[in-house]
Each structure stands twice: as C-alpha cells, then as structure tokens.
Amino acid sequence: MLATNFPRRILYGQGSIEFIATLKAKRAFLVVDAVFHQYNPALFAELEAIFKKQGTEYAISFGQGQEPTLDYVREAAAPMREFRPDLIVAIGGGSVLDAAKVMEVYYEHPDITLEQLSDRFNLPPIRRKAKFVAVPTTSGTGSEVTPIGVLFVPSGNPDMPYIKRGIADYQMIPDYVILDPAYTLTMPPSVTAATGLDAFVHAIEGYVCNKPPNAFADGFALEAMKKVVTYLPLVLKEPGNLDYRSEMQIAATMGGLELASRASGASHGVGKQLSTLRHMAHGTSVAIMLPAVIRANAPVRLKEYATIARYLGVEETDDTKALEGLLAILENLLTQAKCPRTIADIGLDRETFMKNLDLLIENSRNDAAMKGNPRELSAEEIRDIFMTIA
Numbered sequence: 001m002l003a004t005n006f007p008r009r010i011l012y013g014q015g016s017i018e019f020i021a022t023l024k025a026k027r028a029f030l031v032v033d034a035v036f037h038q039y040n041p042a043l044f045a046e047l048e049a050i051f052k053k054q055g056t057e058y059a060i061s062f063g064q065g066q067e068p069t070l071d072y073v074r075e076a077a078a079p080m081r082e083f084r085p086d087l088i089v090a091i092g093g094g095s096v097l098d099a100a101k102v103m104e105v106y107y108e109h110p111d112i113t114l115e116q117l118s119d120r121f122n123l124p125p126i127r128r129k130a131k132f133v134a135v136p137t138t139s140g141t142g143s144e145v146t147p148i149g150v151l152f153v154p155s156g157n158p159d160m161p162y163i164k165r166g167i168a169d170y171q172m173i174p175d176y177v178i179l180d181p182a183y184t185l186t187m188p189p190s191v192t193a194a195t196g197l198d199a200f201v202h203a204i205e206g207y208v209c210n211k212p213p214n215a216f217a218d219g220f221a222l223e224a225m226k227k228v229v230t231y232l233p234l235v236l237k238e239p240g241n242l243d244y245r246s247e248m249q250i251a252a253t254m255g256g257l258e259l260a261s262r263a264s265g266a267s268h269g270v271g272k273q274l275s276t277l278r279h280m281a282h283g284t285s286v287a288i289m290l291p292a293v294i295r296a297n298a299p300v301r302l303k304e305y306a307t308i309a310r311y312l313g314v315e316e317t318d319d320t321k322a323l324e325g326l327l328a329i330l331e332n333l334l335t336q337a338k339c340p341r342t343i344a345d346i347g348l349d350r351e352t353f354m355k356n357l358d359l360l361i362e363n364s365r366n367d368a369a370m371k372g373n374p375r376e377l378s379a380e381e382i383r384d385i386f387m388t389i390a
Contacts, residue, residue, distance in 0.1 A: 012179035025087035033092030077106030094141025140195025142256020181245035193337035198283030206258035217261035227251035263372025
C-alpha cells in the first residue's frame, strides 16, 4: 500500500496570512524567529490586529537563533504548557518550524524521553490540544509540510558532542500552511540562496530515493526543480519581486511534499555532518554534496536523472548525456547561488576535516537519511564523496 500525506490546507499568495482570522482561536502561541520579528514590525502589527478583532489572546516565544537543540525545545515548551493554546503558529525558517513541531510534542507529553521521541513514526498522540499553522519565512526547507523536526541531540562523543537527528511522525505535519510572500522579503541573499538550493535537493533526492514512486508527489518534485532553476536566479537579482518570491515558496513546499511522501538520501545523510564541524546553512551543507552524490547514485538511477534533465530542458535522447546535462544545470545553479564548493570555502581547515573524517563517515552511515538513498554506499564511497570537497 502506498500513501501520501498533506496538510489540511495550503494557502498561498499575497495577503494569505489573513486566513488565520478564520480559525477563531481563543489562545494563540506564536513561535517566532527573533530577527524576523525585529525587522518586520508591520507584519506583526497586522497579526495583532487580526487577533484583537477575533478576541484572541496571544503569546510570543522566540526561536533559538540557530538550529534547535533538544535542551532548547524542552525548555521552550514549558511556557507553551503554561499558556495552554488552542492554536500554535510557527513563523520562521526551517529551524523555527522544526522546533515548534517538537515543542508541541512536549506540550502534550512533557515527560517523553529522548528514546521515545526518537521512535520514528511512533509518537504518542498529539494535535489534541491545538491546531498547528506553519508560516515559513524562507523558501526551501519544506518543513511546513513534512512530518520531521530536525534537532541537535547529545551524541555522547566529546569530539563531536552533538549530532542532528530527525524526529519524525506524520502527526507533526502542520494542519495549515500559509505561503505569504511578504513574509520572505527580509530574507538575506545568502539565506535566499541556501534555502532555495535546499528545495532543489529535497525534490531530486525524493524523486530518486529507494521508496516506490509516488503518483501524487513525484510531479511536484519535477515542477519544484524547474521552479528553483528558473526563479532562484531571478529572485536573487530582484529580491523585492513578490511574484518571484511566491514562485520560490511554491517550489519549496512542492519539494517538501515530495520529501514527506518519499524520502531523502545521501546528500542529506552526508551533508548534514559537515555542520557538526562548522556552522553553516543546512541548504548549503546538503547542496555542496549533491553533484558527487548524483554521480554515486547514477549506476542505479540513470533513467530517473535523465527524466529530470529532460524536464529541465536538456535535449538529449541518450540517458548518459542527459545526466551530464543535468549536472551542468546544477553546476550553473550552484554558481549563481554562490554556493561554497570546498571545505576552504566554508572556513573549515583541512587538518580538522581529515582528523574527523572517519567520524563523519560513521555518522553519515548511521544517519536516518541514508536509509532512503537508492543504493547502499560503502564507507569508502562516502569517503570519496567527502573528498570531492577537500
């Protein structure tokens, strides 16, 4: 049996934030990116007016300001329990949305253990106390439609004290998603670029993963990739263009729908490990690995990569030549997005990289994302992928 999992509704386009008024909440708890809040007073004045008109009491909790840790999420859930909301609104990038998803678990189950939390797709019941609305302020993570919240959790290894872990359950998919392009206007160019690349990686990894093809989501993946290739360079040139911003929001959500319906792969499994050594945007960490991962997976996914290439405009009947065309499109996209290509580009010295390489490989092999890769990669093959950026 196959399945696909969507939010109840996706609202998009200019002014779509007004949908919140229809939910008629009594108590709304907002989990908000602090920097976004600082630079967007008009948007929050609009939200306040909506809540005031509906007679909704609200409280604001600010995100961690970085990718969330387990400790932060546990602590941040305490004010949520005290406030007792019937509506949770997460406003921010993927880190804020991910944190809010897991905070909801602690809202309903304050004593849940890390072991229970890590039991993928087997969480105790949630979504019994509050509706959940996701308002992404970046265009790439897809967290607004996925069943996953990524946290840094203790590793028990002093050389690398934290590792990323995806907390996963279909109950965590937000009820409602609001894609209002006005909420992305203050995104810096570097974040616009990194999150846009993340959307592309979600779509391509989902499309070629080892899960069965999904009749409902695979078309979203192809269209997401086309939109990113088309509109990411445009929005980087014209950051104030709301039409381009809206197209990138749709691309990001389409990529997230594919990821939610299928799986990710080695670009995530390998790329995420880099950020344990050097802080970097998640989209950058996964995109930097994508060319090498495509080549590693090509022996078993040549047909799928060729299909993607042709959807993106490559006019080659030979699948191998089409693959090279896809890689050329990707290289051009990475260049236009000013994506780092080496460890030196991200400010990581070679000595540190080589010292931790074996641990990076081990953590990559153990990462849940690797379970979706279309072929099992040996430790030596993962080493080769890492060495392409050394």
